[in-house]
Amino acid sequence: MKQPEDARMRLLHAGMEVFAEVGFHAATTREISRRAEVNLAAIHYYFADKAGLYRAVFALPFAEKSNVFAHVDIESVTLEQALSSFYQWMLPPVATAEEVMLQKFMQLHAREEADPSGILGDALSEHIKPNHEKLKQLLCRELGKIESDLAVEQLAFAIMGMGSAFVHGRRVVEVLSPELIHGKNAGELRLQRLVGYAKTLIDAERGQHE
Amino acid sequence: MKQPEDARMRLLHAGMEVFAEVGFHAATTREISRRAEVNLAAIHYYFADKAGLYRAVFALPFAEKSNVFAHVDIESVTLEQALSSFYQWMLPPVATAEEVMLQKFMQLHAREEADPSGILGDALSEHIKPNHEKLKQLLCRELGKIESDLAVEQLAFAIMGMGSAFVHGRRVVEVLSPELIHGKNAGELRLQRLVGYAKTLIDAERGQHE
């Protein structure tokens, strides 16, 4: 008999892949159990139901581990360092097998953000909210504001939006400008440019309020 | 008996709504025919099958009508005017009933871009491509370049990404910063800021190459 945890972990990994690829509703328990090479009923044995598997996938400790921006102390880093961490959180690099799983995890999050399954409630906006609040905090520091206003709010989304072009719009980028994804040092160059753009927007906003 | 075209048009409109809300695969022919108040078999009578209805929805003449950026002559407008048209194309205003249908249409496109159904092939990247090429053309004009390079490519996606924060990320914006969507003159202010951000990025890029 195989390791008992083996089947459970294989279901979680297969679940992550299938849910990330097609979303909760289009994912089938048969496809997940096929990929995991585990009997269909095992999903119900370990997770009660399909929704339970979905929640368990989200509870995997990827978010914690990859959230480099969460671990940054806003008061003691440069703007560039903070922005770099922010975009590394949004767009983790992909090289090792674990990083591939991390990317699936982020893809799953992006999908749930853009098109909520209804299984998690608003828990996922809560996933973004801490880093979004922290980004606004950073912008307030840079702009000399006590608290955020609508300009800070929209600037925060503009900064996030530039990164999400490679999350939600990744397929379009791959079709229209594949070099941005697959070129030499593409990840590094992409990150540098994103950080540069964000700094430029922040500098311009600062200029308008001086 | 009702107007024969009535049932067909009602199926197209109901199809647009349901496909925009949940995507091709999660949409059911029963839900669509329910909303259209038409018999289920009528979908097959008019469109052959579910995929045929989906294609017919995409063939509705909304894209043509709303593509203000496509009608702009790059050689004879200011940068601000061009950018304004670009973001008006990405984020059409929503006031009349027709504009509500247009927004559903854009939402449907955004969904198909981010998560292709497989029904349309690459036809949808083709929908974006002309405006994306035109945006690059505009950037080349502004930056004094004969043709686009990777910097122009990524700048184009950054500009698109800031807008798509209100398309793919709209739910997140509504949760975290509802004033950006629902505040007084929110659409106008949003558009102005997006155009301002885009100009700032372009000016900065021009500065780096002078």
Place this chain on the structure above:
DNA sequence: CACATTAAGTCAAACGACCGATTAAGTCAA
């Protein structure tokens, strides 16, 4: 003009396939 025929449109019912979930039975290490 009346009637027959045809075409277009609509409907309820049913089909085979697939879904998530359940169950009884079997295996095996502790």
Place this chain on the structure above:
DNA sequence: TTGACTTAATCGGTCGTTTGACTTAATGTG
């Protein structure tokens, strides 16, 4: 012996699609 794990089979529900029957409008004919 027992609890954990695994399995094949099965269930009721829903899916997209098909079909034969019915209704109504349009057309043809004497």
